[in-house]
Amino acid sequence: xxxxxxxxxxxxAGSFVSWDQAPVEPPVSPRYRQxxxxxxxxxxxxxxxxxxxGRLRGRRVAVIACEFAFLAGSIGVAAAERIVRAVERAxxxxxxxxxxxxxxxTRMQEGTVAFVQMVKIAGAVAVHKSAGHPYLVYxxxxxxGGVFASWGSLGHITFAAPGALIGFLGPRVYxxxxxxxxxxxxxxxxxxxxxGVIDGVVTVEVFRRIAHRAMSVAEGAVVPVTTEPGWAAxxxxxxxxxxxxxxxxxxxxxxxxxxxxxxxxxxRHTTQRVPLSxxxxxxxxxxxxxxxxxxxxxxxxxxxxDRVGQEGEHTMGPAALREARRAMxxxxxxxxxxxxxxxxxxxxxxxxxxxxxxxxxxxxxxxDLVTLDTPTVSVLLGQGTGGGALAxxxxxxxxxxxHGWLAPLPPEGASAIVFRxxxxxxxxxxxxxxxSADLLGDGVVDRIVEEYPDAADEPVAFARRTVLxxxxxxxxxxxxxxxxxxxxxxxxxxxxxxxGAVY
Numbered sequence: 001x002x003x004x005x006x007x008x009x010x011x012x013a014g015s016f017v018s019w020d021q022a023p024v025e026p027p028v029s030p031r032y033r034q035x036x037x038x039x040x041x042x043x044x045x046x047x048x049x050x051x052x053x054g055r056l057r058g059r060r061v062a063v064i065a066c067e068f069a070f071l072a073g074s075i076g077v078a079a080a081e082r083i084v085r086a087v088e089r090a091x092x093x094x095x096x097x098x099x100x101x102x103x104x105x106t107r108m109q110e111g112t113v114a115f116v117q118m119v120k121i122a123g124a125v126a127v128h129k130s131a132g133h134p135y136l137v138y139x140x141x142x143x144x145g146g147v148f149a150s151w152g153s154l155g156h157i158t159f160a161a162p163g164a165l166i167g168f169l170g171p172r173v174y175x176x177x178x179x180x181x182x183x184x185x186x187x188x189x190x191x192x193x194x195x196g197v198i199d200g201v202v203t204v205e206v207f208r209r210i211a212h213r214a215m216s217v218a219e220g221a222v223v224p225v226t227t228e229p230g231w232a233a234x235x236x237x238x239x240x241x242x243x244x245x246x247x248x249x250x251x252x253x254x255x256x257x258x259x260x261x262x263x264x265x266x267x268r269h270t271t272q273r274v275p276l277s278x279x280x281x282x283x284x285x286x287x288x289x290x291x292x293x294x295x296x297x298x299x300x301x302x303x304x305x306d307r308v309g310q311e312g313e314h315t316m317g318p319a320a321l322r323e324a325r326r327a328m329x330x331x332x333x334x335x336x337x338x339x340x341x342x343x344x345x346x347x348x349x350x351x352x353x354x355x356x357x358x359x360x361x362x363x364x365x366x367x368d369l370v371t372l373d374t375p376t377v378s379v380l381l382g383q384g385t386g387g388g389a390l391a392x393x394x395x396x397x398x399x400x401x402x403h404g405w406l407a408p409l410p411p412e413g414a415s416a417i418v419f420r421x422x423x424x425x426x427x428x429x430x431x432x433x434x435x436s437a438d439l440l441g442d443g444v445v446d447r448i449v450e451e452y453p454d455a456a457d458e459p460v461a462f463a464r465r466t467v468l469x470x471x472x473x474x475x476x477x478x479x480x481x482x483x484x485x486x487x488x489x490x491x492x493x494x495x496x497x498x499x500g501a502v503y
Contacts, residue, residue: 001102001140001141001161001204002043002068003045003049003050003065003066003067003100004050006065006100006138006140006204007050007054007063009205009208010063010098010100010138010204010207010211011056012056012057012058015054016052016053016054016063017052017053017054019051019062019085019086020046020047020050020051020052020082022046023046023047023078023081023082024077024078024081025078026077026078026113028109028110032109032110035071036071039069039070040070042069042070043069044069047067047078047082048067048070048072048073048074048076048079048107049064049066049075049079049082049083050064050065050067051063051064051083051085053090053093056098056208056211056212056215057212059096059212059215059216060095061096061098061211061215062089062090062095062096062097062098063098064086064087064098064099064100065099066100066102066103066140066147067102068103068142071109072103072104073101073103073104073147074103074104074105074106074107074108074114075103075106075107075114075117075118075121075146075147076106076107076109076110077110077117079107080114080117080118083121083124083151084120084121087125087127087128088124090128091124091127091128091131091133094131094133095133096133096134096136096218097128097133097134097135098137098211099137099151099155100139100140101137101139101140101143101147101148101152102139102141102142103142103143103144103147103152104144105145105147105148106146106147115146118146118150121150121151122150125151126154129156130333132333132334132335134156134215135154135156136155136157136158136211136214136215137151137158137159138158138159138160138207138211139152139158139159139160139161139164139166139198140160140161140164141161141166142164142165142166143160143164143166144165144167144168144170145169145170148166148167148168153280156214156218156330156333156334157199157210157274157276158198159198159200159201159202159207160192160193160198160201160202161201161204162189162190162201162202162203163189163190164189164201165187165188166187166188166192167186169182171187189201193277194284195283195284196277196278196279196280196282196284196285196319196323197281197282198277198278198280199276199278200275200276200277210274213272213273213274214292216272216299217272217274217293217294217299217300218292218334218336219299220299220334220336221299222475222478223297244437246403246435247429248426248429248430248432248435248438249411249425249426249429249430250403251404251405251429251435251436252383252405252410252411252429254451254454255382255383255404255405256383257454258456259456259459260307260382260454260455260456260459261456261459261462261463262305262307262308262341262343262382263289263304263305263306263307263381264289264306264307265463266341266470267289267302270293270295270302272293273291273292273293274291274292275289275290276291276292278323279322279323279326281322284323285309285316285317285319285320286306287309287310287314287315287344288304288306288309288316288320288324289302290302290303290323290326290327292336295467295471295474296470296471297471298337298470298471298474298475298478299336300331300337300338300339301327301330301331301334301337302327302339303323303327303338303339303341304339304340304341304342305320305342305343305388306343307343307382310345314348315344315346315347315349315388316344316346316347316348316388317347317348317350317353318357318358318361319356320388321358321365321388321391322361324340324391325364327340328368328369328372332372332373335374337374337376337477338375338376338377339376339377339378339379339470339474340376340393340395341378341379341381341392342380342381342382342393342404342406343381343382343383343384344383344384344389345385345410346385346386346388346389346409346410347387347388358387359387361391362387362388362391365391365392366391366394369393369394370489370490370493371486371490372486373486374482374485375396375474375477375480375482376394376485376489377395377397377470377474378392378393378395378399379399379400379449379466380399380400380401380404380405380406380436380445381404381466382401382404383404383405384404384406386410389406390406393406393444395489396477396485396488396489397446397447397473397476398444398445398446398447399445399448399466399469399473400440400445400447400449401436401451401455401462401466402436402449402455403451403454403455404436405429405434405435405436405439406434406444407429407432408432411425411426411428411432412425414428414432415427436448442497444496447473449462449465449469450465
């Protein structure tokens with residue numbers, strides 16, 4: 001796919017306006033000069049990259065697109081300078097930036113100087129992101145070497161073309177150095193998606209829709225909710241009243257019902273959803289979900305435990321917590337609120353989890369959340385067991401479903417420690433104050449989302465009720481300065497458990 005083809009499929013028809021000027025001319029050998037002239041004739045472009053702006057579904061965006069026909073899309077001094085100027089202009093104009101590399105890497109004809117150009121490109125992208133502007137990446141076939149290892153891997157979201165060759169070390173280089181072929185199937189878009197390096201594998205047409213949704217959320221504006229009549233009403237079955245006095249063990253059993261709605265059910269009732277995947281650093285954990293979305297018009301980053309992905313001993317591991325920290329970075333850089341959904345049977349108990357840093361990741365999540373410079377809402381949706389639940393708790397506002405609960409161990413585990421059996425689990429559940437009503441009284445939870453009488457009996461109504469409750473909290477938090485929120489958050493957790501203490 002040429003750069004022109006990419007721009008034609010990505011942008012609104014006829015909207016592209018080039019920002020390109022004549023390439024800078026570093027000193028080159030006569031032979032290389034002839035190579036550049038021949039490359040321009042073949043590709044129909046004056047360099048390996050085109051930059052400019054256009055409209056994507058009416059929204060003004062900046063774009064950078066590599067042209068592989070020009071010396072395999074390789075990046076030298078002239079191409080790098082063009083990219084940096086485009087990034088800087090996008091930052092100055094406050095535009096979202098979409099980059100679509102396809103490249104063999106840095107330009108061998110220019111040697112180390114070309115290689116070092118990746119530093120200034122990465123620096124310009126970092127400035128753009130730190131200013132709060134979205135940076136979206138669509139990798140085309142192939143994207144290799146220093147290009148993938150710099151501006152190709154810095155996207156807030158990163159998708160790739162189906163079947164694209166993507167990697168750091170080129171297969172030909174590997175074979176030349178080590179005398180054997182590179183293992184097949186490793187450097188493919190699909191494999192990188194499975195391993196949490198990129199967010200998905202889609203065609204340009206689908207990426208266009210994803211980019212539109214992502215920018216709709218990232219722009220941060222609140223939009224009116226358009227739903228069918230009656231959607232927003234907190235539906236309640238008249239013959240099934242709530243049960244605020246339900247015991248702790250009743251809540252534990254309710255939270256484990258197979259039909260209980262989870263994070264996926266909440267997301268079905270949001271708009272502009274953009275599911276993301278993995279840490280972006282080669283790890284993926286299917287017990288959690290990450291997405292951009294709008295809750296009743298309120299934009300946010302969403303991260304939480306997925307009931308569907310937790311089976312038996314397969315529970316959240318260190319990668320899930322590193323993905324949570326990716327969600328925090330996204331929220332901070334895009335200046336969006338963060339919504340966290342707690343619904344876990346507990347963190348993984350395994351050799352691998354210990355060796356890959358489960359406990360330190362819980363600690364880092366706690367520290368990052370307490371100091372995060374963006375509004376945060378945590379939702380105790382169901383089971384809240386151990387450090388895996390605690391890691392997502394410290395927020396500006398904490399909601400709990402009526403039958404949501406929070407405990408250092410599942411009640412059976414607490415019973416095993418205290419009584420050396422599991423028969424006393426109901427007794428321990430009551431004694432430890434794990435139910436939502438107890439958490440509300442202790443100041444851990446701010447608001448209870450009611451169940452009539454159990455979320456599993458009214459999954460759609462409960463999910464909508466929860467979405468509206470989250471939206472209300474997000475709207476209220478938008479009125480506070482981030483520094484004020486951070487101070488209030490730290491004060492809140494400083495006083496929990498200290499009766500009558502004032503800070």
